[in-house]
Amino acid sequence: MPHAAHQERDRTTPTVLTDEELRALDAHWRAANYLAAGQIYLLANPLLTEPLAVEHIKPRLLGHWGTSPGLNLVHTHLNRVIRARGLNALAVWGPGHGGPAVLANSWLEGSYSETYPDVSRDAEGMARLFRQFSFPGGVPSHVAPETPGSIHEGGELGYSLAHAYGAALDNPDLLVACVIGDGEAETGPLAGSWHANKFLDPVHDGAVLPILHLNGYKIANPAVLARLPEPELDELLRGYGHEPIHVTGDDPFPIHRALAEAFDLALDRITRFQRAAREERGTERPRWPVIVLRTPKGWTGPAWVDGEPVAGTWRSHQVPLAGLRDNPEHLRQLEGWLRSYRPEELFDAEGRPTADVLACVPEGARRLGSTPHANGGLLTRELPLPSCDRFAVPVDKPGASLHEPTRVLGGYVEQVMRDTAPRRDFRLVGPDETASNRLDSVFAASGKAWQAQTIQVDEHLDRHGRVMEVLSEHLCQGWLEGYLLTGRHGLFSCYEAFVHIVDSMVNQHIKWLRTSRELTWRAPIPSLNYLLTSHVWRQDHNGFSHQDPGFVDHVLNKSPEVVRVYLPPDANTLLSVTEHVLSTRDYVNVVVAGKQPCFDWLSMEQARAHCARGVGVWEWAGSGDGDREPDVVLACAGDVPTQEVLAASDLLRRQLPELAVRVVNVVDMARLMPHGDHPHGMPDSEYDGLFTTDKPVIFAYHGYPWLIHRLAYRRTGHANLHVRGYREMGTTTTPFDMVVRNDLDRYRLVMDVIDRVPGLGVRAAVVRQRMADARARHHSWIREHGTDLPEVADWTWTG
Numbered sequence: 169m170p171h172a173a174h175q176e177r178d179r180t181t182p183t184v185l186t187d188e189e190l191r192a193l194d195a196h197w198r199a200a201n202y203l204a205a206g207q208i209y210l211l212a213n214p215l216l217t218e219p220l221a222v223e224h225i226k227p228r229l230l231g232h233w234g235t236s237p238g239l240n241l242v243h244t245h246l247n248r249v250i251r252a253r254g255l256n257a258l259a260v261w262g263p264g265h266g267g268p269a270v271l272a273n274s275w276l277e278g279s280y281s282e283t284y285p286d287v288s289r290d291a292e293g294m295a296r297l298f299r300q301f302s303f304p305g306g307v308p309s310h311v312a313p314e315t316p317g318s319i320h321e322g323g324e325l326g327y328s329l330a331h332a333y334g335a336a337l338d339n340p341d342l343l344v345a346c347v348i349g350d351g352e353a354e355t356g357p358l359a360g361s362w363h364a365n366k367f368l369d370p371v372h373d374g375a376v377l378p379i380l381h382l383n384g385y386k387i388a389n390p391a392v393l394a395r396l397p398e399p400e401l402d403e404l405l406r407g408y409g410h411e412p413i414h415v416t417g418d419d420p421f422p423i424h425r426a427l428a429e430a431f432d433l434a435l436d437r438i439t440r441f442q443r444a445a446r447e448e449r450g451t452e453r454p455r456w457p458v459i460v461l462r463t464p465k466g467w468t469g470p471a472w473v474d475g476e477p478v479a480g481t482w483r484s485h486q487v488p489l490a491g492l493r494d495n496p497e498h499l500r501q502l503e504g505w506l507r508s509y510r511p512e513e514l515f516d517a518e519g520r521p522t523a524d525v526l527a528c529v530p531e532g533a534r535r536l537g538s539t540p541h542a543n544g545g546l547l548t549r550e551l552p553l554p555s556c557d558r559f560a561v562p563v564d565k566p567g568a569s570l571h572e573p574t575r576v577l578g579g580y581v582e583q584v585m586r587d588t589a590p591r592r593d594f595r596l597v598g599p600d601e602t603a604s605n606r607l608d609s610v611f612a613a614s615g616k617a618w619q620a621q622t623i624q625v626d627e628h629l630d631r632h633g634r635v636m637e638v639l640s641e642h643l644c645q646g647w648l649e650g651y652l653l654t655g656r657h658g659l660f661s662c663y664e665a666f667v668h669i670v671d672s673m674v675n676q677h678i679k680w681l682r683t684s685r686e687l688t689w690r691a692p693i694p695s696l697n698y699l700l701t702s703h704v705w706r707q708d709h710n711g712f713s714h715q716d717p718g719f720v721d722h723v724l725n726k727s728p729e730v731v732r733v734y735l736p737p738d739a740n741t742l743l744s745v746t747e748h749v750l751s752t753r754d755y756v757n758v759v760v761a762g763k764q765p766c767f768d769w770l771s772m773e774q775a776r777a778h779c780a781r782g783v784g785v786w787e788w789a790g791s792g793d794g795d796r797e798p799d800v801v802l803a804c805a806g807d808v809p810t811q812e813v814l815a816a817s818d819l820l821r822r823q824l825p826e827l828a829v830r831v832v833n834v835v836d837m838a839r840l841m842p843h844g845d846h847p848h849g850m851p852d853s854e855y856d857g858l859f860t861t862d863k864p865v866i867f868a869y870h871g872y873p874w875l876i877h878r879l880a881y882r883r884t885g886h887a888n889l890h891v892r893g894y895r896e897m898g899t900t901t902t903p904f905d906m907v908v909r910n911d912l913d914r915y916r917l918v919m920d921v922i923d924r925v926p927g928l929g930v931r932a933a934v935v936r937q938r939m940a941d942a943r944a945r946h947h948s949w950i951r952e953h954g955t956d957l958p959e960v961a962d963w964t965w966t967g
Contacts, residue, residue, distance in 0.1 A: 203272035264322010279537025291519025326355035330646020342374035350391035544655030545691025567965025711900030782836030794827025806870025
């Protein structure tokens with residue numbers, strides 16, 4: 169029998185549903201179950217107005233039934249409390265493979281038909297709803313961008329709770345209900361997400377109500393949390409800082425009573441906590457409620473098929489009845505199953521839902537499929553971005569001064585934090601690295617969000633802070649995605665090597681953006697912006713474990729409409745790039761910049777022009793007559809490669825003054841691609857003008873060298889392209905030794921020029937020998953002194 173947990177009651181009067189209310193709730197739930205099953209199976213005959221026949225069945229049966237009845241139950245009861253309490257709510261469906269349930273409820277409430285008028289709320293529209301599901305030219309089986317009311321795809325498990333908390337941040341009037349499947353609950357990201365309640369500010373943020381749905385099984389195995397004894401599960405959830413409310417059973421009407429009581433109990437507690445913080449200025453961290461809902465997997469579906477138990481077991485996970493075209497008994501069972509919902513009571517003769525079915529459904533934007541929070545671009549406001557000129561470093565002469573680029577950027581981000589303080593729609597997230605990444609000036613504008621215990625030595629912790637730090641890249645990513653998808657802005661700062669932890673998450677977000685761009689009803693949302701620093705070339709004390717520049721490769725493999733990668737070479741170009749990416753919509757922008765002292769190459773005016781081009785000749789950095797065709801092109805992308813190229817150019821000027829050298833710097837990596845492959849790509853004529861068609865190009869690149877070859881392999885001069893980059897030769901060593909180990913150093917670049925410019929090998933043999941000797945001298949020096957050669961450590965640009 170269903171029950172609620174035996175905690176002290178918050179309500180003075182228990183929830184009492186009349187028989188009429190119970191019947192209406194059950195009618196809505198049955199209707200949603202019917203529509204969910206119909207989407208999996210039916211091609212025609214949506215109201216079963218004639219006996220079910222083979223021609224009414226889809227040729228391929230796809231979808232997930234097992235989780236759908238539980239999701240439908242939660243949706244039904246969310247409708248009740250939203251309507252009764254006038255709530256603004258958003259639902260995040262962790263078991264996103266339960267797409268049939270979410271689509272069914274969106275159609276029932278009318279949101280789906282308003283979004284897609286051809287799928288009308290009648291028999292004809294019901295037939296389209298059924299046919300399109302997991303069908304060529306139709307909609308996916310998972311909750312997806314096409315699904316009204318969704319911000320969470322759910323095909324890849326583990327991220328629902330992080331998304332829910334991200335949506336609740338700075339949304340004080342929003343309730344975010346998050347259904348967590350028991351399979352999803354076993355993932356690492358979800359386990360980490362339970363700690364998000366230590367960062368939720370009950371004054372300025374909304375509330376998250378987790379609903380842990382334990383139906384017992386995953387695809388083929390029992391679920392861990394479902395097999396824990398209730399007291400042990402309670403200890404786990406209380407340890408996470410939640411107070412569990414249990415609802416268990418398989419009898420619909422008692423379940424409806426118990427779940428209604430559980431929702432009212434949970435929402436009363438949330439209201440009490442928010443009132444204590446907002447009106448009574450309470451500072452105690454709330455023990456937020458969590459509903460633990462136990463119902464059978466595949467509930468209300470076939471109990472037995474071919475002598476094997478199905479409902480309540482893993483066999484109901486996807487399609488309980490298969491082979492319908494060849495198995496008359498299965499077809500008969502399917503018809504009995506569908507008719508058990510009594511569709512004639514739920515829909516009128518035209519296929520419209522009856523009044524009982526719609527009695528609990530909210531109206532207008534309060535419907536879960538119509539909330540503007542699930543179409544966050546509708547709520548987005550432009551960021552009040554300050555001018556970069558206020559924060560630019562003075563550059564009267566290239567290479568005459570040094571700054572830490574991210575420290576300079578920190579002043580800019582601090583001002584963004586200040587300017588968004590009244591409206592609270594910008595967050596900086598990162599895994600415990602804000603100060604390490606030289607962005608700590610932001611703490612003058614906002615502290616770090618924190619609701620747990622504080623002690624005297626703590627710094628910058630703030631119950632109302634908008635800097636989010638937790639040592640979980642998954643949680644940082646999930647928070648920011650939820651925040652952006654609901655219409656706000658942000659920046660994710662991370663060590664370059666460890667952003668790979670969210671490779672799969674960014675995959676899903678890129679797919680979401682690509683699909684949502686094709687939906688005219690989805691408004692563009694603020695871009696997902698990464699600042700990757702503490703990068704591969706300056707991990708002086710951390711070493712090999714912290715050296716991996718491959719996130720750029722990962723992202724540039726994805727949809728070109730969505731992805732952008734920038735490698736600003738100094739502080740002012742970093743300011744310009746950041747100003748740009750923070751103003752964009754529907755992109756994933758990756759910015760890679762160092763935090764160590766770096767030469768200042770360009771003034772702010774020059775930086776803006778250079779970043780707008782994305783790639784350009786640095787005429788002042790080359791040699792020879794500017795009107796003369798170059799003998800060789802030295803190209804660079806990234807701050808350390810740029811320094812090594814300029815040092816190589818300096819050596820060539822002095823050692824081989826007759827050589828015409830062109831220096832090309834790349835900020836926007838996509839510019840190297842053909843225009844047909846990426847919107848930022850260069851036409852062949854422009855590329856050939858910069859890099860030539862027949863001269864050697866020595867390219868010093870921040871990351872793995874083969875990426876440059878992949879981006880430029882179809883260019884006319886690709887055979888002349890020689891790329892130096894990171895080759896997994898990492899260790900704890902001096903900064904210059906890192907580039908030497910990977911053959912990216914200035915001396916190797918000069919040797920490459922001598923080796924590849926026709927006729928230079930013999931004429932410049934002595935120069936090449938000097939370069940090789942310098943590398944040998946370097947190896948001896950660092951082993952004796954532990955520091956780089958003075959000629960390297962003290963080098964400055966003298967051009």
